[in-house]
Amino acid sequence: MEFFGLFEYGFFRNAFSAAFLMSVTCGIIGTYIVARRMVFISGGITHASFGGVGIGYFLGVPPIAGAAVFAVIAALTTENLTRRKVLRNDSIIAITWSLGMAIGIIFVYLTPGYAPNLMSFLFGSIITVTLADLIFMIALTATVSLFFMAFYRTILYLSFDEQFAKTRGIPVMLMNYLLIVLVALTIVLSIRIAGIILVLSLLTIPQNTANLFTNRFGGIIIGSIIIGFLSSVIGLYVSYVLNIPSGATIIFTLVVMYLSGRLIKFVA
Amino acid sequence: MNNLQIELKQVTAGYQGHTVLEDVSLSIRHQDFIGVIGPNGGGKTTLLRVLLGLIKPFSGTVHYHISRKEIGYLPQISQFDDQFPITVHEVVHSGLLTGIRSGVLKHRSCNARIEEILDSVGIRALQNRSIGELSGGELQRTMLARAIISSPRLLVLDEPNTYVDNKFEIELYAILKELNKTLSILLVSHDIGTISPYIKSIACVNRRLHYHPSNEISEEQLKVYNCPIEIISHGQIPHRIIKEHQQ
Numbered sequence: 237m238e239f240f241g242l243f244e245y246g247f248f249r250n251a252f253s254a255a256f257l258m259s260v261t262c263g264i265i266g267t268y269i270v271a272r273r274m275v276f277i278s279g280g281i282t283h284a285s286f287g288g289v290g291i292g293y294f295l296g297v298p299p300i301a302g303a304a305v306f307a308v309i310a311a312l313t314t315e316n317l318t319r320r321k322v323l324r325n326d327s328i329i330a331i332t333w334s335l336g337m338a339i340g341i342i343f344v345y346l347t348p349g350y351a352p353n354l355m356s357f358l359f360g361s362i363i364t365v366t367l368a369d370l371i372f373m374i375a376l377t378a379t380v381s382l383f384f385m386a387f388y389r390t391i392l393y394l395s396f397d398e399q400f401a402k403t404r405g406i407p408v409m410l411m412n413y414l415l416i417v418l419v420a421l422t423i424v425l426s427i428r429i430a431g432i433i434l435v436l437s438l439l440t441i442p443q444n445t446a447n448l449f450t451n452r453f454g455g456i457i458i459g460s461i462i463i464g465f466l467s468s469v470i471g472l473y474v475s476y477v478l479n480i481p482s483g484a485t486i487i488f489t490l491v492v493m494y495l496s497g498r499l500i501k502f503v504a
Numbered sequence: 505m506n507n508l509q510i511e512l513k514q515v516t517a518g519y520q521g522h523t524v525l526e527d528v529s530l531s532i533r534h535q536d537f538i539g540v541i542g543p544n545g546g547g548k549t550t551l552l553r554v555l556l557g558l559i560k561p562f563s564g565t566v567h568y569h570i571s572r573k574e575i576g577y578l579p580q581i582s583q584f585d586d587q588f589p590i591t592v593h594e595v596v597h598s599g600l601l602t603g604i605r606s607g608v609l610k611h612r613s614c615n616a617r618i619e620e621i622l623d624s625v626g627i628r629a630l631q632n633r634s635i636g637e638l639s640g641g642e643l644q645r646t647m648l649a650r651a652i653i654s655s656p657r658l659l660v661l662d663e664p665n666t667y668v669d670n671k672f673e674i675e676l677y678a679i680l681k682e683l684n685k686t687l688s689i690l691l692v693s694h695d696i697g698t699i700s701p702y703i704k705s706i707a708c709v710n711r712r713l714h715y716h717p718s719n720e721i722s723e724e725q726l727k728v729y730n731c732p733i734e735i736i737s738h739g740q741i742p743h744r745i746i747k748e749h750q751q
């Protein structure tokens with residue numbers, strides 16, 4: 237089937253829109269995560285959200301809502317415990333990470349019958365994105381974009397040197413908590429695309445590809461959005477044509493893009 | 505008369521209940537130039553953090569007669585991630601932040617000011633480099649530029665001479681001396697010998713703080729102050745080393 241012919245299908249239009257929205261959001265949030273070296277924290281938040289998926293199935297509420305609640309709680313807890321140096325930072329992450337997974341596994345097991353779409357939470361399924369998902373994605377993309385546009389300098393400077401930003405009167409703690417909540421929500425909505433297992437790649441591979449060509453924070457954001465969007469659309473199309481899983485194909489495309497970037501840099 | 509800027513009174517401070525500074529009092533006045541010396545782990549950086557309001561003392565008071573935003577700060581180099589995607593120009597610009605939105609509002613208009621400051625520390629040509637592409641000394645100059653761009657009334661410098669070559673170290677102290685005509689300076693250094701000609705008084709910090717209202721200090725006084733540091737004088741070898749005394 238020819239690429240543009242696919243737009244006649246509602247599922248493809250939804251998938252295409254989701255790819256665009258999440259590329260923008262992941263481009264911005266991923267750059268923040270990568271610059272601040274928060275990739276591992278994000279991994280913890282991602283996996284902790286599975287606890288919410290399990291409880292969602294068990295209680296019969298939308299698993300994605302459960303995931304959002306768990307992700308935000310995990311994010312705030314990790315941030316708070318790290319600040320207070322209650323435990324080593326990476327240990328806190330490992331605990332939230334596995335605790336969330338454990339809760340998820342127990343509640344999925346306890347749920348009578350079978351848990352529909354469980355695999356799509358683990359591996360993603362951009363072709364089953366619904367109108368409701370899209371509405372949440374639009375809201376999140378708008379919030380993240382506006383927040384970063386309004387506070388771009390503040391976010392950049394406080395990420396570089398938090399102590400200094402504090403001396404300049406920036407409400408550093410408030411900003412950190414707001415940002416980690418946006419990170420958590422971005423992860424949850426990206427799970428629709430790539431699943432819990434693969435989602436981190438959407439937030440890191442485009443950034444590292446863009447980073448091959450620019451050292452500017454803003455440049456990495458723009459580059460990641462473009463790379464993320466191209467990879468999602470190419471991955472989506474290839475997965476449709478070859479009839480293979482979309483999430484994994486998108487990740488594979490991202491890696492190919494990264495390697496091509498390296499090659500271009502090497503040759504140029 | 506009332507040229508007081510900050511007063512610390514009987515401050516005890518530290519981290520997670522563990523005391524680093526005990527019963528510390530210090531007054532900083534307009535045009536002071538205080539050299540802060542002391543052994544590693546003595547609490548010099550902690551003293552600066554208390555002054556800047558970055559940590560709250562366990563007890564005692566810090567009284568500000570100037571706004572906290574009128575303090576320029578050059579942190580001890582160590583905690584920076586040199587792969588962070590930020591340019592020299594941007595780092596210096598961050599010195600102009602005064603609140604949550606100020607960076608966005610003023611960015612265009614302050615380029616001239618940034619270039620002027622970069623010129624004064626000799627790194628204007630590097631303004632578009634990202635910080636990962638700087639030498640230690642160039643990074644230190646960037647941090648100095650960031651500290652002074654807001655025209656502070658008090659400048660707080662935590663070992664600004666780390667990584668800096670001799671030539672810039674002399675230049676640095678000349679810049680500070682000039683700045684000291686209009687503002688006060690608190691300078692942490694391990695090298696009392698080199699800073700001695702520039703400073704006006706000395707604070708010895710080793711858990712407790714002993715204020716010494718002169719720019720020269722003898723080994724005997726350091727001993728009395730329980731401040732075990734080397735008195736290093738460039739070009740004069742061998743160094744005299746003072747033995748550490750435990751109370």
Ligand SMILES: Nc1ncnc2c1ncn2[C@@H]1O[C@H](COP(=O)(O)OP(=O)(O)OP(=O)(O)O)[C@@H](O)[C@H]1O
Pocket residue numbers: 519520524542543544545546547548549550551580
């Ligand atoms: N963020 C922190 N959390 C816990 N303990 C800390 C922290 N920062 C410093 N300390 C401890 O407080 C003590 C004093 O540290 P501080 O950094 O103030 O010393 P310093 O005089 O600046 O030393 P140096 O010459 O090495 O810079 C040290 O024992 C240090 O281990």
Ligand SMILES: [Mg+2]
Pocket residue numbers: 548549550580662
């Ligand atoms: Mg120190």
